[in-house]
Amino acid sequence: MPPSDTGKLWGGRFSGSVDPLMVEYNQSIYYDRIFYKQDIAGSIAWARANKNVGILSDDEYKRIVEGLKEVEKEWEDNTFEIKPGIDENAQPVRWSHWLCSYALAFASDLERLLEVTKRVNKSPLGCGALAGNPFGVDRDAIAKELGFEGLLMNSLGAVADRKFALETMQWAAELMTDISRISEDLILYGSAQYGFVRLADAYSTGSSLMPQKANQKNSDSLELLRGKSGRVIGQMVGLNCTIKGLPSTYNKDLQESVEPLIDCVKTVSDSVRILNGVISTLDIFPNKMLAALEPGMLATDLADYLVKKGVPFREAHHVSGQVVSLTESKGIAMDQLSHKDLQGVDRRLGSDFVFDYESSVEMRTSKGGTSKSSVREQIELLKTLVSES
Incomplete structure (x- = not known):
């Protein structure tokens, strides 16, 4: 299911409109745009990292880089159209x-x-x-x-x-x-x-x-x-x-x-x-x-699950937002949704997805993440920093 007509990444969860003043008050793009070259360079590096771990194919990576280069040219020509939006999302950590x-x-x-x-x-x-x-x-x-x-x-x-x-x-x-x-x-x-x-x-x-x-x-x-x-x-x-x-x-x-x-x-x-x-x-x-943990904190895991199945993150984020919206309309926690409920939102949500906090934190294995191995790495770094001071 494609993202909502609002064009906002978070549109899957929300049905009402946002106060235009709130949109203006929230955004910083008109200051941040001075960093467009650095932002694009970072996005290309991130795309390359995703290609290296198999999330993106060589062709997808190439198309993303080409697209970003086009965006860079639009910024340089002052023809890029700014579309405001708002970010959100909580996650469990150790x-x-x-x-x-x-x-x-x-x-x-x-x-x-x-x-x-x-x-x-x-x-x-x-x-x-x-x-x-x-x-x-x-x-x-x-x-x-x-x-x-x-x-x-x-x-x-x-x-x-x-x-x-x-x-x-x-x-x-x-x-x-x-x-x-x-x-x-x-x-x-x-x-x-x-x-x-x-x-x-x-x-x-x-x-x-x-x-x-x-x-x-x-x-x-x-x-x-x-x-x-x-x-x-x-x-x-x-x-x-x-x-x-x-x-x-x-x-x-x-x-x-x-x-x-x-x-x-x-x-x-x-x-x-x-x-x-x-x-x-x-x-x-x-x-x-x-x-105090709340299953809605695992909404990002739902999006990540779809991304690993090849769904573009923008679309996966929208689906995750729709699942959150469904739980709110039913008045139940996300982990109480049946497989049928999830399939009703998107057929790609299989029965192999499990709402589990321990699994959630253990997936964050990158340097600086919240998995046990990542935390242990941070602790060893701290010991080194203290011993060298």
Whole structure:
């Protein structure tokens, strides 16, 4: 069955029209179009990868590349017609995969910290007030003695330089953003609506006002981590605003770099220790996670099943959307549909398709995926990154 008359990839599920303002509000194509060459190059690389694993034939790959080259020419000639649309789709993932997503983010933060440390570890000593010193002092020897990795080579710039503070605070803002994001996730996962995790007593409190929360812990530690990220980001922006308007050499405004830097370093240090304590003492409830899974999350698997049978993804996506729509009209879960129901949507949906969460995650075996083998690969990478840091 072909895609709907709306021309939208997701049209199979929806029967109503979208508010035109919502369509305009949602789309970013008018900004993204500057990347058309890169997007097309990526699409060709992806098509080649699909050909290499047998999803596309040589002829199909050739036709796709030819089509994409035509699209590229239309962009170059400014004749390409933009058709707006909206994306969607949830999928089951392993808890370990979710943990790895943040662990790798923090590993990247550590890598950036080491880079920042090396870049800003330059000595200003020997520059005098602003013009240098007249006594032939060996600046290199002083820098080496104090553990610097080099010199700030211009005396005018050196006395005004606060990159060591600003870059440290910029790095801290990135780290605290990651800390805030994992905190927000854990706040949600620990709420009554989810119940996936529970904080240890050391990092939570009860409610002094609401008796209905007597057995529910407040996620004070996580909320504070989330809140202090704004503090660190604000300190970084504040120092940047102080520096941006200063003339050459030292100005007294630069005194304002000391207090926020000291506070920033302490806040980050405390936050890392608190988050480590939260994660290492967290109670996790896998049964609650399993109970929260919903068969509709496997709609993408349905589309993938059809793709493996040679159905173009656009068409497979539409069929999957129709199956979701059918479950909504019947008021049942997707895995409660009979084989006859599925055949009524599309004859190519065979009895060999099974709605199964474990099978779903185990199919995602590519690097970075959520299968056990992929997660183990991520864990080994993390061990390597930590050992080399």
